[in-house]
Amino acid sequence: MDLSQSLGAADIPVEELEPFLAETAELTQKRRSQGRIIFDRFMKHRAAVISALFLIVLFLFCFLGPLFWKYNPDLIPDDVVTSRFTAPNIVHPFGTDWVGRDELARAISGGRVSLLVAVASMFGALVFGIGIGSFAGFYGGIVDNLLMRFTDVFLSVPLYLLLFVLSSTFTDGSLLSVVILIAIFGWTTAARLVRGEFLAHRDREYVLAARTIGAKNLSLMFRHILPNAAGPIIVNATLLVGANIILEAVMSYFGFGIKAPNPSWGNMVADGQGYFDRAPWLVFVPALLIFFTVLSFNLVGDGLRDALDPYMTER
Amino acid sequence: MGRYIIRRLLQAIPLLFLLTIFMYTLLHLMPGGPTGVLLNPRLSAAGRAALIASFGLNDPVWLQYLKWLGRMFMGDFGSSFATYQPVSQILALRFPLTLELFGWALLLALIVAIALGVLSAVRHRTVVDYTLTTLSYFGLSMPIFLFGLLAQDILGVQLKLLPTSGTSTPGLVFDPFNAFFDHFLHLLMPMMVLSITFIAGWSRYMRSSMLDVVKQDYMRTARAKGVSTLRALVFHALRNALIPLITVVALDFGAVAGGATITEGVFNWPGMGSLFIDSLEGRDYPVLMAILVLGAIFVIAFNLIADILYAVMDPRIRYS
Numbered sequence: 284m285d286l287s288q289s290l291g292a293a294d295i296p297v298e299e300l301e302p303f304l305a306e307t308a309e310l311t312q313k314r315r316s317q318g319r320i321i322f323d324r325f326m327k328h329r330a331a332v333i334s335a336l337f338l339i340v341l342f343l344f345c346f347l348g349p350l351f352w353k354y355n356p357d358l359i360p361d362d363v364v365t366s367r368f369t370a371p372n373i374v375h376p377f378g379t380d381w382v383g384r385d386e387l388a389r390a391i392s393g394g395r396v397s398l399l400v401a402v403a404s405m406f407g408a409l410v411f412g413i414g415i416g417s418f419a420g421f422y423g424g425i426v427d428n429l430l431m432r433f434t435d436v437f438l439s440v441p442l443y444l445l446l447f448v449l450s451s452t453f454t455d456g457s458l459l460s461v462v463i464l465i466a467i468f469g470w471t472t473a474a475r476l477v478r479g480e481f482l483a484h485r486d487r488e489y490v491l492a493a494r495t496i497g498a499k500n501l502s503l504m505f506r507h508i509l510p511n512a513a514g515p516i517i518v519n520a521t522l523l524v525g526a527n528i529i530l531e532a533v534m535s536y537f538g539f540g541i542k543a544p545n546p547s548w549g550n551m552v553a554d555g556q557g558y559f560d561r562a563p564w565l566v567f568v569p570a571l572l573i574f575f576t577v578l579s580f581n582l583v584g585d586g587l588r589d590a591l592d593p594y595m596t597e598r
Numbered sequence: 599m600g601r602y603i604i605r606r607l608l609q610a611i612p613l614l615f616l617l618t619i620f621m622y623t624l625l626h627l628m629p630g631g632p633t634g635v636l637l638n639p640r641l642s643a644a645g646r647a648a649l650i651a652s653f654g655l656n657d658p659v660w661l662q663y664l665k666w667l668g669r670m671f672m673g674d675f676g677s678s679f680a681t682y683q684p685v686s687q688i689l690a691l692r693f694p695l696t697l698e699l700f701g702w703a704l705l706l707a708l709i710v711a712i713a714l715g716v717l718s719a720v721r722h723r724t725v726v727d728y729t730l731t732t733l734s735y736f737g738l739s740m741p742i743f744l745f746g747l748l749a750q751d752i753l754g755v756q757l758k759l760l761p762t763s764g765t766s767t768p769g770l771v772f773d774p775f776n777a778f779f780d781h782f783l784h785l786l787m788p789m790m791v792l793s794i795t796f797i798a799g800w801s802r803y804m805r806s807s808m809l810d811v812v813k814q815d816y817m818r819t820a821r822a823k824g825v826s827t828l829r830a831l832v833f834h835a836l837r838n839a840l841i842p843l844i845t846v847v848a849l850d851f852g853a854v855a856g857g858a859t860i861t862e863g864v865f866n867w868p869g870m871g872s873l874f875i876d877s878l879e880g881r882d883y884p885v886l887m888a889i890l891v892l893g894a895i896f897v898i899a900f901n902l903i904a905d906i907l908y909a910v911m912d913p914r915i916r917y918s
Contacts, residue, residue, distance in 0.1 A: 441856025441893040578739035
């Protein structure tokens, strides 16, 4: 107001200034960090946001659940005959199983196992896949050829046949063995993906620039190229967790997965199957948990793809 | 193109070779081994030794492998440890069943997926599109054996519409029409369940490639010339939109020789997949190796076919 007065324009009403100011406010965008941009873009994918929230709740449910839900998942009550196959009620929201164990407590501890297995094997697969893929993509030529032929061996056996051979060879039903096995499975896709990214990036200017100032090959690969290739890898990792949960369930279904006494959602479905006509919740509870978890991981993966890949046209 | 195919075929040979070594080693690393599973515990020591020798299990593993490899090149996959039947005979019995299941499931999936994909693309960002997208996410997130269990319970047990397992009703009075119809009824449920995952995946491909095509200039040209919307979609757009899908379908079909393990397991369908599971429990090396080799050949072959089809369908793609 001071300024306009000194310019002799005191008669300009304030109201007229406002639309102009509003317009400039729209034009000047707030400065956003790249992380913020990605976050904002992710938040626009509504299904992905809901899924992400669901996953957070699910992780809390599985890892903090035992603090609030005091039933022991392994405790077989003394009155087995009367307390088994209790349909879901207030005391047992998910009912009880064929020896009277509380199904909710088992869903919690089974979920812990399933999520742990899926996430751990995702990391295993990623580390292995990035190792193989980055060397193949960066060095090219004979290294690439050898490593990719090695990958092809895995890819050319029908998926489940290889899975079953490997599981009957290497697993004893313990957590670690199943994690390693599922990781063996996931790394091929990761390796191909990372290789592709490295092939695309290694001749870019920024790599050349880094090389000019004396960066060694290893540092070029893991400090310069890898962060730039992170987008697709993160998306792949998210989808992989969902796929791993299904793989674990399939293995359990055929009797190769996590073995009792450890419950996992997969072996809970497989065990509950036998009592399906009597106690359908024993199948539905773990099955629906698997379903919603995998669905959420897929949707979050989708949202991340939209957020991390600006070239993807929105569909 | 010819040179490309030849080069790919030549590349497949060392790959297959590596694969047999890899698989043979893996199988022999399995705990238990065929002797533990197959031999009658009341067999005398001499009988046991003779049987082991007849299986060729006395030799060191590398020699067993070489012998197996040599016989395989002659087209002889050996005989099953469990039933003494020649492996080729067993496969001749099982493979058609898997092919039948797979073939029909793929055909059904193809028709439904194309229809849904096109519908979804044409009704882009409408309720139809969103519903179909949601459904396909559901389909992709559900383990296939759950679909199987649900279908068995609802269609088989509750509604008693379809038989839940096997390939035919035992004790059925045989006459050709009845037998055929009975077999068809048994096929229906596993076929539908198997096709669901394919439909969920393929309809997504179809939708996105259709969306790409519909935006192209030649589509506008066709409309401007007065071609009706439906005609433009079916004759101008669909043909080009099918290219990516055909590749994916070829890749998926490559899994056929391995069998639809899960579906076959759930519905007790005696195809390659259930044969594999049974043989795995019995440590029946000859059968297992035959399925693995056959499975790998199919995967490699259909990978190549997918690449070739890609170039055939789209003249812009050239392989050097």
